Amino acid sequence: MSKTGIEWTEYTWNPVTGCTEVSDGCRFCYAKIMARRLKAMGLHKYRNEFEVTQHPGAIKEPYKWKSGKVFVVSMGDLFHQNVTSYFIRKVFDVMNDNPQLTFQVLTKRPERALNMDMQELIEFTPNIWMGTSAEDKKTFDERISFLIKIRSTIRYVSCEPLLGPIEFSDVTRRSDAVSQLGKKALSGIHWIIVGGESGRRPRPMEPAWVRSIRDQCQAADVAFFFKQWGGTNKKLAGSLLDGKEYKEYPIIK
Numbered sequence: 001m002s003k004t005g006i007e008w009t010e011y012t013w014n015p016v017t018g019c020t021e022v023s024d025g026c027r028f029c030y031a032k033i034m035a036r037r038l039k040a041m042g043l044h045k046y047r048n049e050f051e052v053t054q055h056p057g058a059i060k061e062p063y064k065w066k067s068g069k070v071f072v073v074s075m076g077d078l079f080h081q082n083v084t085s086y087f088i089r090k091v092f093d094v095m096n097d098n099p100q101l102t103f104q105v106l107t108k109r110p111e112r113a114l115n116m117d118m119q120e121l122i123e124f125t126p127n128i129w130m131g132t133s134a135e136d137k138k139t140f141d142e143r144i145s146f147l148i149k150i151r152s153t154i155r156y157v158s159c160e161p162l163l164g165p166i167e168f169s170d171v172t173r174r175s176d177a178v179s180q181l182g183k184k185a186l187s188g189i190h191w192i193i194v195g196g197e198s199g200r201r202p203r204p205m206e207p208a209w210v211r212s213i214r215d216q217c218q219a220a221d222v223a224f225f226f227k228q229w230g231g232t233n234k235k236l237a238g239s240l241l242d243g244k245e246y247k248e249y250p251i252i253k
Contacts (some may be wrong), residue, residue, distance in 0.1 A: 025135030110146035136164035161197030196230025
């Protein structure tokens, strides 16, 4: 387990590393850039750089940890097609054996997660949160239909990098549209994370897009976490939205 600066979690655990691009949000993937650096530094775990690699030696690490929120596979995608079903089941066995930890799983492939949930009997116990990434309306619509069917206590969406507006339904705007919009489309979702793209060539994120998601979350009573505006210097850009920080977490009811 590694302590991390990722604002919405505390630690990272990478029994799998590596991934391949599936949508436009992957273009400037921070993990791919980091894997290249770590390989250059001589870290054996990244000898294959960003090629999908299973790490059996890392599978038992959580048994040593006492508490905390753990981002599972921050340097890849646990549900990538090149990760074997057997290995995914072993990862879930470890998570189920360690209820003192909260495991935050994030994938761009929720369709495979759903298939394994239904067909191969991986178990989502209360300490396992299941999330998907979505950078715009198209990817949100494609992935959310799978996510909401997964038997997870907490389901969440990471809109990072946010590359376009996301209206969670197509309700015609009127005086009460925001309320109806959020309540209808966010049913079964407990947490939304939003962040701008980082790096030397970040694509812009419009404040109106962030405000819209915040308002929809508030209307639907969904936790809203605004991570950062992004850019070359994330600390300088900050994470204030209209002069306020939004660092909400979901509540297990």
